[in-house]
Amino acid sequence: MNLTRFEQFWLAEHQRLRDITDPQLQQAQFKFSEVSAATPQAQLLQRAVRLSERQGVLTQLRHWQQLRRLLSVIFALLALLAGIGTSQAVLSQPQPISLLFAVSLLLLPNLLLFVFWVVFALRRPRPTGVTGVAYTLLTLLQRKRGEGALEQSWLNHVQQQRLLQPLMALTTHGFWLLLSSAAWLTLIIYLSFNDYSFQWATTILVTDQVQGIAQLINSVPNLLFAATLPPVTDSAATLTDANAAGRWLTLCVLTYGVLPRALAAFGALLLLVWRSQQMQLPVQLEGHAAVVQAIAHAQQRGTTVDADSGDGRARPRFQYATHGSGHYTVSMDYEADPHATVSDDYLGVVASYADKQALVTRFTAVPSAQLQVRIAAQLTPDRSSLRYLAQLAATTQQLTVVLVRGQQATYLTQWQQQLDQYGVDYVVA
Known part of the structure; x- marks a missing residue:
């Protein structure tokens, strides 16, 4: 059955209400590791459609x-x-x-x-x-x-x-x-x-x-x-x-x-x-937030710790812009704390390669005075993540990494060690 975008979002809301009512049953019928989409919204839509097929909701x-x-x-x-x-x-x-x-x-x-x-x-x-x-x-x-x-x-x-x-x-x-x-x-x-x-x-x-x-x-x-x-x-x-x-x-x-x-x-x-x-799923709502975190955890367990195939001896260099204006906040890969209070200059989540490069291009053209990057502490501090942070550092006068504990903080210590090694300011939230 070909579903319109409206129907997919409708099924995602229908599934959210079911997740709130009986989360164990929904997880038993569909494993979080089955989700292959990249962004949280696409993950929720994909899971809702597949669960709807299995449960007869379609x-x-x-x-x-x-x-x-x-x-x-x-x-x-x-x-x-x-x-x-x-x-x-x-x-x-x-x-x-x-x-x-x-x-x-x-x-x-x-x-x-x-x-x-x-x-x-x-x-x-x-x-x-x-x-x-x-x-x-x-x-x-x-x-x-x-x-x-x-x-x-x-x-x-x-x-x-x-x-x-x-x-x-x-x-x-x-x-x-x-x-x-x-x-x-x-x-x-x-x-x-x-x-x-x-x-x-x-x-x-x-x-x-x-x-x-x-x-x-x-x-x-x-x-x-x-x-x-x-x-x-x-x-x-x-x-x-x-x-x-x-x-x-x-x-x-x-x-x-x-x-x-x-x-x-x-x-x-x-x-x-x-x-x-303009429809966007409110991923911070009860039901959606827990599913997004569970999917991220399932994917993190099933993937390689460091997927960067580049030269391991090449160290990222953190050099900062000499001028800039504006204070901005962005979440890398996904937001681990859906209840967090962010400023009006919050730019959302950058997960795909295209989104990340678009952000770099934007700040390269108009550097910022301060940029906060929120990172879930359960993600691994691989070389590709550090290189991306180095790219962002070149577009701002001050880069601050916010390590979000969330429900799990598996790699919090490793992140702290890496950021200390490169002299990057960070806080733990």
């Missing part, structure tokens, strides 16, 4: 996606039927049809719910409105199949990655866009092939009040499409230019019904795509 996820697509089709059909029915309800009124009544029925519910969404829905931490109804139905169907655990992990995932608001917006505005578009197209079709008459009908409003309301409604269509307002006459009089009244009504539906929802849905889609591309 089958549950496939059922979830099938139900989601089915509900999407059902809601889309409901929106289309509602839009068609709204236009038919307006045009089935005894003629001449009241323009005020037609505008109110076609536009007022949509506009009121749009305002309600802006004021209330964006502040909710859970799905609401059309999204809430769909989410509730999907959750109930999943729980009947005994697959309710995916629901909580999905909600946690979209909240962590700030995807809930754009997802809610896209679903809600997509539903109303279909409804408004169906109403608009139905209106155009009926007005194109049938003869209708219109009037400015009212019982309690005077002509001046109707004129003011009509001009207010026409302000935006006139601005966008140069729409001409049908002349406001006595409420008992039928408009002589039914063609102009029909065109004006369709332009009002397009302006106040279709366009706002289309723009909102498009904006939500752009935000959703952008945030999906």
